[in-house]
Amino acid sequence: MVKGYWVPILHSHLPFVKHPQYDNFLEEHWLFEAITECYIPLLTRLKKLEDEGVEFKLTTSITPPLAEMLDDAHLMDKYSKFLNRQIELGEKEVARTSKDDPNFHNNALFYHHFFKETKEFFETVLEGNVLNGYRYFYDKGSLEVITCGATHGFLPLLCVNEKAVEVQIEVAIKAHQKHFNRSPKGIWLPECAYYDGLDRILNENGIEFFIVDSHALVYATPTALNGVYAPAFTPHGVAAFGRDGESSKQVWSSKEGYPGDVDYRDFYRDIGYDLDYEYIKDYINPDGPRVFTGYKYHRITGESEYKEAYDPYIAACRTQDHARDFHLKREKQLEHLSHYMDRTPMVTSPYDAELFGHWWFEGPEFLYNLFKEIDKHKVIKAITPLDYLNMYPSNQVLSPNPSSWGDQGYYDVWLNEGNSWIYRHLHEMADKMGEYAHNYRHTSDGNTVRILNQMLRELLLAQSSDWAFLVTTATATEYSTHRTKEHIYNFNELVDMINNNTINFELLEYLETKNSIFDFIDYKVFLD
Amino acid sequence: MRENTEHLIHQSIKDEKSYSSTTHAIDTIAQEIPQMDMKEYPIPSRYYKDRVTLLPVNQSKYYIYWEITDETLTARGIDLNTQELYFRIYNTKGMLFEFSSPFAVSEYFIKGVFENQKIYAKVGYMVEHTFQELFASQSVQTFSSQINLPAPDDEIWMRKGESWSQLLHSSIEHLEFSGSSAKYIKELERLRYLNKMSQSNESSSSHHQGGNNG
Numbered sequence: 001m002v003k004g005y006w007v008p009i010l011h012s013h014l015p016f017v018k019h020p021q022y023d024n025f026l027e028e029h030w031l032f033e034a035i036t037e038c039y040i041p042l043l044t045r046l047k048k049l050e051d052e053g054v055e056f057k058l059t060t061s062i063t064p065p066l067a068e069m070l071d072d073a074h075l076m077d078k079y080s081k082f083l084n085r086q087i088e089l090g091e092k093e094v095a096r097t098s099k100d101d102p103n104f105h106n107n108a109l110f111y112h113h114f115f116k117e118t119k120e121f122f123e124t125v126l127e128g129n130v131l132n133g134y135r136y137f138y139d140k141g142s143l144e145v146i147t148c149g150a151t152h153g154f155l156p157l158l159c160v161n162e163k164a165v166e167v168q169i170e171v172a173i174k175a176h177q178k179h180f181n182r183s184p185k186g187i188w189l190p191e192c193a194y195y196d197g198l199d200r201i202l203n204e205n206g207i208e209f210f211i212v213d214s215h216a217l218v219y220a221t222p223t224a225l226n227g228v229y230a231p232a233f234t235p236h237g238v239a240a241f242g243r244d245g246e247s248s249k250q251v252w253s254s255k256e257g258y259p260g261d262v263d264y265r266d267f268y269r270d271i272g273y274d275l276d277y278e279y280i281k282d283y284i285n286p287d288g289p290r291v292f293t294g295y296k297y298h299r300i301t302g303e304s305e306y307k308e309a310y311d312p313y314i315a316a317c318r319t320q321d322h323a324r325d326f327h328l329k330r331e332k333q334l335e336h337l338s339h340y341m342d343r344t345p346m347v348t349s350p351y352d353a354e355l356f357g358h359w360w361f362e363g364p365e366f367l368y369n370l371f372k373e374i375d376k377h378k379v380i381k382a383i384t385p386l387d388y389l390n391m392y393p394s395n396q397v398l399s400p401n402p403s404s405w406g407d408q409g410y411y412d413v414w415l416n417e418g419n420s421w422i423y424r425h426l427h428e429m430a431d432k433m434g435e436y437a438h439n440y441r442h443t444s445d446g447n448t449v450r451i452l453n454q455m456l457r458e459l460l461l462a463q464s465s466d467w468a469f470l471v472t473t474a475t476a477t478e479y480s481t482h483r484t485k486e487h488i489y490n491f492n493e494l495v496d497m498i499n500n501n502t503i504n505f506e507l508l509e510y511l512e513t514k515n516s517i518f519d520f521i522d523y524k525v526f527l528d
Numbered sequence: 529m530r531e532n533t534e535h536l537i538h539q540s541i542k543d544e545k546s547y548s549s550t551t552h553a554i555d556t557i558a559q560e561i562p563q564m565d566m567k568e569y570p571i572p573s574r575y576y577k578d579r580v581t582l583l584p585v586n587q588s589k590y591y592i593y594w595e596i597t598d599e600t601l602t603a604r605g606i607d608l609n610t611q612e613l614y615f616r617i618y619n620t621k622g623m624l625f626e627f628s629s630p631f632a633v634s635e636y637f638i639k640g641v642f643e644n645q646k647i648y649a650k651v652g653y654m655v656e657h658t659f660q661e662l663f664a665s666q667s668v669q670t671f672s673s674q675i676n677l678p679a680p681d682d683e684i685w686m687r688k689g690e691s692w693s694q695l696l697h698s699s700i701e702h703l704e705f706s707g708s709s710a711k712y713i714k715e716l717e718r719l720r721y722l723n724k725m726s727q728s729n730e731s732s733s734s735h736h737q738g739g740n741n742g
């Protein structure tokens with residue numbers, strides 16, 4: 001008998017980064033690393049589950065910028081070159097370690113094989129497009145793909161101009177239709193950030209559910225009577241699923257979480273930093289600074305600097321232990337909850353998809369073993385949010401508390417003394433976009449339309465919450481600040497082209513190539 | 529029943545503060561290295577438009593930014609060399625906070641606990657100790673950190689595919705809520721009794737008190 005339901009949800013997102021003017025641009029590697037360590041390993045595990053006849057259900061967002069990048073010929077061509085370079089480094093490493101560093105020879109062989117297998121899966125099974133893998137399972141019904149904001153804009157801070165929020169949602173729906181040939185049923189609100197009234201826009205766009213942090217439901221008006229263990233409807237009839245802290249902590253916590261196990265791969269030790277500069281310089285940043293290469297030969301070992309060699313086999317065995325532990329804890333949790341509820345409880349566990357594989361290298365294998373464990377015991381069942389809503393269509397109505405899943409649970413991460421300067425510009429740009437969309441709503445001039453469409457792209461790209469986040473965490477601060485200013489500047493240059501009736505075609509074409517997100521975009525979406 | 533609810537709520541937030549999701553995956557993917565040959569992009573320092581905008585940060589912190597144009601200052605006879613602009617935060621009952629600034633274009637972080645209410649800002653200047661309003665910001669719904677259990681009779685339940693407006697439409701057609709979901713809920717609680725009394729709405733049979741659904 002099923003004691004309860006587990007609703008696993010992954011959030012797959014990266015900001016739109018494309019620099020066609022460079023052959024090798026570090027920030028484009030964010031995508032390449034995520035494809036190699038997260039998306040392809042997940043898809044290979046899902047395929048393995050399917051081949052083994054293991055039943056699974058998983059929900060994942062594929063955000064519009066991520067989908068656009070995965071579908072971008074220029075970026076995918078660079079990704080192929082990235083894989084070739086990784087394999088080339090592997091060949092060098094196999095030769096080097098066999099002679100000079102035998103302690104890590106097996107690690108070099110492991111990575112060389114890993115990158116070759118990735119390349120083969122990418123080119124043959126996925127036919128050079130990672131989205132094909134997601135479409136396959138989406139069409140099969142084992143994967144529910146949901147959308148997000150068009151460029152992951154932090155909606156509560158954009159809603160000063162409500163049209164800006166509506167456009168973030170409407171463009172996201174169109175992008176989902178473009179990439180998956182259907183409308184999304186659910187949305188991962190960027191940063192799980194909710195504000196009062198957002199549900200109207202979601203409802204009007206056919207969205208049936210979204211995910212929030214626990215305090216959005218507990219401190220709702222009124223409080224959710226089942227806590228986060230059942231969804232609640234907003235006044236506009238959209239279901240809110242609350243994050244379960246217990247299952248989140250088991251994976252997220254830096255102290256108690258599984259990824260910190262001593263047998264797992266150490267994230268920080270990397271030959272990009274460890275090996276002689278002359279030897280490694282062709283595989284790190286072309287400008288010179290050392291960066292991660294993905295060749296990481298050590299296991300976590302302990303808290304000290306001393307690290308032992310990583311053993312992928314032992315690490316894979318640990319994922320089986322952790323899958324059993326997670327399963328047992330969910331079983332106990334759901335059994336406990338069922339004593340307090342008049343329906344079968346559910347536990348919603350949302351995670352960043354990139355956690356599984358990048359930060360926690362063994363994460364995809366953990367998920368594979370976990371689904372096997374669930375299928376074997378059949379005491380808990382993995383389902384999608386829609387599955388639960390179909391089983392329990394009647395739910396409490398409440399107004400979720402404005403909140404996010406960021407540190408401290410509110411908007412601090414995206415609005416503080418370090419990044420507040422951004423919002424004045426975002427609001428002004430949104431107002432101006434509405435004004436120009438209205439003024440030129442009847443224009444039939446092709447070049448004016450191109451300018452207006454590119455203005456909207458620049459606005460959307462400037463709105464990405466990633467820039468404000470990275471400024472706060474002091475990671476890629478310079479790049480994030482630069483990107484924000486770039487889009488503000490581009491937007492204003494485009495406005496000037498219209499105002500002065502003088503088109504800088506060279507600049508316009510450059511922007512259309514570089515910031516090429518959403519080829520279907522139509523500035524008229526900004527009209528009331 | 530009440531004990532069960534309290535237990536579920538407690539369980540829901542017991543781990544809330546025990547970890548943080550500040551470290552998103554992107555934070556580990558991105559690496560801080562010096563940017564080479566990056567073009568500088570100058571951005572406007574002002575937009576020559578009157579504006580005051582209020583944004584919530586958390587339960588006890590709010591952000592306000594503004595621009596007062598030279599035209600407005602001149603028209604009102606405001607000289608910021610000798611005078612200051614005054615900013616006041618209000619809820620529906622009155623003023624909550626006040627500060628002043630000598631700058632026409634600037635920003636400020638307000639510290640104050642204004643939970644679970646609509647607030648907005650006004651900017652103005654003083655004439656003989658009297659506040660003269662220039663203009664106001666949009667209103668924002670603040671956060672809550674309180675458990676707010678409904679009275680047992682005030683629980684509202686709804687079936688998939690419905691929305692509040694459908695529940696209310698047949699009995700109350702004249703209400704305007706100006707976008708506040710919290711207001712909808714309060715109205716729903718009140719109107720539930722009207723619906724019950726009138727029994728005129730077939731759709732009301734699909735929403736009922738909690739505890740028996742599925």
